[in-house]
Amino acid sequence: xxxxxxxxxxxxxxxGEFITINCSYSVGISALxxxxxxxxxxxxxxxxxxxxxxxxxxxIATINIQEKHSSLHITASHPRxxxxxxxxxxxxxxxxxxxxxxxxxxIIP
Amino acid sequence: EAGVAQSxxxxxxxxxxxxxxxxxxxxxxxxLYWYQQILGQGPKLLIQxxxxxVVDDSQLPKDRFSAERLKGVDSTxxxxxxxxxxxxxxxxxxxxxxxxxGTGELxxxxxxxxxxx
Numbered sequence: 572x573x574x575x576x577x578x579x580x581x582x583x584x585x586x587g588e589f590i591t592i593n594c595s596y597s598v599g600i601s602a603l604x605x606x607x608x609x610x611x612x613x614x615x616x617x618x619x620x621x622x623x624x625x626x627x628x629x630x631i632a633t634i635n636i637q638e639k640h641s642s643l644h645i646t647a648s649h650p651r652x653x654x655x656x657x658x659x660x661x662x663x664x665x666x667x668x669x670x671x672x673x674x675x676x677x678i679i680p
Numbered sequence: 681e682a683g684v685a686q687s688x689x690x691x692x693x694x695x696x697x698x699x700x701x702x703x704x705x706x707x708x709x710x711x712l713y714w715y716q717q718i719l720g721q722g723p724k725l726l727i728q729x730x731x732x733x734v735v736d737d738s739q740l741p742k743d744r745f746s747a748e749r750l751k752g753v754d755s756t757x758x759x760x761x762x763x764x765x766x767x768x769x770x771x772x773x774x775x776x777x778x779x780x781x782g783t784g785e786l787x788x789x790x791x792x793x794x795x796x797x
Contacts, residue, residue: 604786614771670723
């Protein structure tokens with residue numbers, strides 16, 4: 572079992588839909604990162620959080636430390652949101668990052 | 681603020697040749713990571729530096745891969761000799777790291793795409 576699990580692996584939705592991507596981890600972490608990768612592009616950090624909730628534009632990230640679970644939400648989704656979304660956990664002590672397998676999101680106009 | 685710089689962006693070589701990738705992290709960032717991302721997969725950590733010291737290189741194929749970060753700033757990743765399965769994007773990332781503060785936000789370079797023929 573991977574230390575960081577994401578679901579779903581693939582998600583296709585219509586423009587305007589509310590999107591949720593989930594991330595569960597089994598290790599002690601100091602922070603949970605949400606990253607975005609467009610096809611052929613580099614990786615962009617969306618959020619880094621260790622508790623509670625963060626919001627940036629139409630993106631919202633939440634984390635529940637007790638349940639070892641984080642979610643990334645996209646409101647009013649748009650085709651330009653189509654990308655691979657990756658969660659990564661940084662571990663206490665050495666800050667080693669463990670990546671989830673990614674969620675490929677496709678938003679259809 | 682300048683981002684993480686990587687070069688070259690693209691490289692095509694034949695198997696058994698050598699290649700080197702360069703990374704200049706964001707100024708002041710103590711932690712530097714090299715990742716290998718094979719098409720369709722998530723990034724795999726090759727090596728993590730804290731300043732000029734190695735924190736983790738457990739997944740670096742040391743028979744053919746080497747990396748250094750002299751003076752704790754720029755870093756170079758070398759592959760010699762390259763194999764077909766080394767075809768991938770090599771990503772460099774940096775973050776400010778303090779033991780009390782944790783990892784800090786990650787900043788990635790655009791990556792160096794390697795094709796081994």
